[in-house]
Amino acid sequence: MAFAIYFLLLLLIILRGSRITLFHDEIINRKNFTFFFILKVLAIPAFYFLFLKLYGGIEKFDAGKFFFDAKTIGNFAFQNFPEYVKTIFGLQDETEGGHFYKMIIEPTFNWENGAEKDFFYNDNRVVIRIHAIIHLIAFNSYFVHALWACFFSYIGSVLIYKSLKNFFPGKEKLFFVLICFFPSLWLYTGALLKEPWCVFFFGSIIYTTKQLTERGFSIKRILAFAFLLLVSIMLKPYILFFGLISFLLFYAIQTKVIAKWRIAVFTGAILVLALTANLTVLQIKKISLYDVAVGRLLRFDDVAKGGIFLTDTQQLIRVDYDWNLLSKDSLSKNHFKLKKGTPYVYWEFSHKNDTLRNYFNTNTTSSYSLAYVIPKAGSNIQVKQNNAAYTLLNSLYYTMAYPLFVNAKGAVQYLASFENLILLLSVLLIISGCLSSSKEKFPTYFFLFLSLSIFMLIGFTTPNSGAILRYRAPMAIFLLAGALYFVDFFKIKQGKLRF
Template structure:
């Protein structure tokens, strides 16, 4: 039955890809998009196999533990559908009799919440709702999340394809086909929801920046910002400076872009640190510092984390953050490297990081200048990659977790590379070398 449902839902989503206007992209056929979607599904099954046969501990593995808690929440629909609506919406979900469900879950509550929303509940609720249509078969959830994630990536692709149609194939690879991104954003994990919401935040923002004001774009933007807020709050924080920067640059018609970009970031960080002084419960430097300390303490207690790395201990001060930022960036950009491969799970990210080094070198030696009008969303890419990589590098003392947490920024890093590398010069040089050897 599970196989039949998986095939049926796959065919249904392929049908939507072929019929919906959103997926109509000039120069990119529905057949290509359908193949990319099938690759997403294959990646979802791959991460499921990894969690089943490599990590093995189903109780602690993210991909299964939230599914099991989702079953508990879903069970309420048989007893009282209104209770189910309360549980999945969060509205009126604090009534005492719902404790009968909360007490049966293992991850509905977090040991450390840092005065922030509990993002575990978002993926648990996704599973609870999906169970209505999956009849309890886990791999059907894989299909659902693969499509949701794929839709978000398509939104990202459409934003950048508007500016770089001549780089179609490179853009497809950068957005859809980076291996670590495929693996971690296709299965039943929070990252799928993150990429969906992130993609549509950019998509709706691009529409509004193009002066195409429609209420559907405004409402869509509000909804996806909220979804990202409850899925991965730190990713939302990482995109805010970039979005405000490109809005300001657009307002000034791309003039003085660098100065506007820098000024907006400085202004946002000043406002941000002033805000946390006034509202001490939301002191981000203290929250990030505590999060790092708790992460380090947790892996020290486990004492069996093979990918643990030493990172400087953060203090809840701006000076400590600035001092440790270079080390954070080095870890996020270049680790794990090829000399840190300890298992097959390290192979792909290590090769990707080697490729990142190569791409940096190519960008230096084969730099290509682009026109001002095409630079707008590249400013966002630069901002988002740097901020997310700093946050991940500062707080994550485990290489495996670092690979996963930085995944949302990886497509944008490769978009930067393919934008500024002159591949024609590389091809010409290669041809000249071949001719010279002959």
């Protein structure tokens, strides 16, 4: 019931909210925006029932874990509202053994992952905090949470459309359809995940940087930009922060530099910024950006392999997801012993931040209780680290061409295959357009740079094809935009595909 009421309310806002100028457009009218939103919302049951059919539900995946954590913190508001407010603003007391620790940290899944890693903020807490606020009006309904996430992602899509539609004269509506209904982006923005909020904030970033560079500075725009800069550092910085810097350069060069020099100036600026960033990180952290990416790859690979977690009074132990490495303790239920030679990773409770390793177990008498089990991911891939050029090409292969129908397994990988085919065709259209079109190349060069740069980073640091499908979704639309920029549909109707 709550879902239906909110859904009708949002439809009325889009269709009849005359004071909300966001949905005023000379190309797409309010009825079109309303119809597209209805189609967008269909992603909510599609995602939920797909995971119910394939995996038995969402509980063991991020959507279910975020929902549980948001409920836990949201319900905390009814027990201790001042502490709830502190939690929303990041002022909570997380002292081990304290009230907040017992009420929030111990029972939740993803909240504890909201700590600083290297020098990037892990973004789980941002999403949980947002949905902990939504939970106050959600009536304990996952679908209400998903609806609001979907609506905000739709706002982000509208902002992307309004910011870039001038590059697609005569193709504006198709551009908006690509933004909203690229299959994986449509699917994942219908769930309680980071992706809907990533699209919302990315659209806000593009729109705000366009306003700043084209209309000049104002207090309102500066404050909005400062807020978005903060968010971009906290929530998926490899997309939002990188996108903020890239679009700031793009619009500045688009308005200040003559057409024939734009590609050269943009490329030079990016190289200088990349070199400066790497040197700065080396000076401060004594580690290169490449090493940071390798570290993330190893952490993700470790998680994707799953594991069996055991504990006693002094430590938490993780062994590979292989029950043959353990023997049951016949004297205690749900207790196990490590077999001789079993390698394992462990964390001592006295200093939990230190990850320790034992490559060959010799203690076969100690008994450990079973804490929890994480099954091995079913779509892991191997990202080989050879020379830099090979690594980058290998990353692009896994992000854009794997799987491709013949090596696909299951419904999700067939969806990935379909998208990969679209992405590869888009690259061919871009190459053809660059070679034969008289149009300015800078916009499509920028779209290509933006999408491929993040594709390479995702492919290098994410050794799992299912995760790649989800992580790349917000950026895939820009590769399609690069192809759409060159396509002339009037000439297609005449029977000739020209650019």
